[in-house]
Amino acid sequence: MDYELICNKVIAIARLTGNFIRKEAMSFDMAAIEYKGLNDLVSYVDKNAEKQLVKNLKKILPGAGFITEEDTENIYNKSYTWIIDPLDGTTNFIHGIPTYSISIALYEEDRPVVGVVYEINRGEMFYSYKGAPAYLNNKEISVSKNALLSQSLLATGFPYYQFDKQPEYIRLFTEMMQKCHGLRRIGSAAVDLVYVACGRFDGYFEYNLNAYDVAAGAFIVQQAGGVVTNFSGGNEIFNAREVLASNGLVTAEILETIKKHFGS
Incomplete structure (x- = not known):
């Protein structure tokens, strides 16, 4: 399996859906808020973004499973599984606070092999894949060296x-x-x-x-x-x-x- 190729395709998909979310943020109406539970907010933007992600990710690995936040597609017990949050930070999005992201992981059995997090407003694409370091917008990153x-x-x-x-x-x-x-x-x-x-x-x-x-x-x-x-x-x-x-x-x-x- 070419995880680098898969990761590059996921990045493109995340960027495309990020454009949709960014556009919707410009005209979002608070009246569109729905409640899944106490203080647990969702909107049509979350749901539509998730549908877009699922549709495009299926083209990469037909037959793969899905675990999704908004339950637009949940398929379990597959060798490969996509784990998706289409809009992590929904409360921020709804209130116009510019920190929210798309999160996509691919698991092979019970091990992660691809991870992509796209922070939409700053245009920061964080990603990695099996056998590779982690990157931010094509630049290798690492954790801090602070020991205290x-x-x-x-x-x-x-x-x-x-x-x-x-x-x-x-x-x-x-x-x-x-x-x-x-x-x-x-x-x-x-x-x-x-x-x-x-x-x-x-x-x-x-x-x-x-x-x-x-x-x-x-x-x-x-x-x-x-x-x-x-x-x-x-x-x-x-x-x-x-x-x-x-x-x-x-x-x-x-x-x-x-x-x-x-x-x-």
């Missing part, structure tokens, strides 16, 4: 509908803010992850995530030399629905703090 949490900039996400663990998370925020340069909440897990991959963030942690939120970004972090675990330090992030991604040098210190307040 006290000199780190971290990213996280805030609970927006699962509030039962909110007190523990707030205590975790409180301690982490005192241990690092700062915490950022951008609003797109895929972007948070690729910002770790290119060294803008030294680490990122969040819980209550789905496979389509992290599949591509986590792979790109690993290809950029970073480390991705769950809150217990294990490798399983999909079923755990939690992720810690870092440059590897600050992983132990971040994990120690997470376990203190937010043990799995």
Whole structure:
């Protein structure tokens, strides 16, 4: 399988759908918002973008499976599976905040082989494929070399509908803010992850995530030399629905703090 060729085709598909999303952002009407659940927003833009992605990705690997956020196409138990978030950062998009992305991963059995995250407004294409380093717009990237949490900039996400663990998370925020340069909440897990991959963030942690939120970004972090675990330090992030991604040098210190307040 020529993963480089597949990756290049995925990049072109992501860019095409990104053009659609960018165009819709210029005239989006808040009346078009739908609710999947409490504070869980979706719009016709998410759904149409996903349909475009699925249609074009099927041309690359006919018969491959799909795991999609908006359920426009879900086909399981295939040798190859696309894991797609057509608009990661929907709340940002709806409110006109310019940080949202397209996330596409290809898995062969249970292993990632291609990952693409397209941050639409800045035109930043992050990607990697099996056997290759990670790239941003054709330039090789790597995680930061910072070994001190006290000199780190971290990213996280805030609970927006699962509030039962909110007190523990707030205590975790409180301690982490005192241990690092700062915490950022951008609003797109895929972007948070690729910002770790290119060294803008030294680490990122969040819980209550789905496979389509992290599949591509986590792979790109690993290809950029970073480390991705769950809150217990294990490798399983999909079923755990939690992720810690870092440059590897600050992983132990971040994990120690997470376990203190937010043990799995």
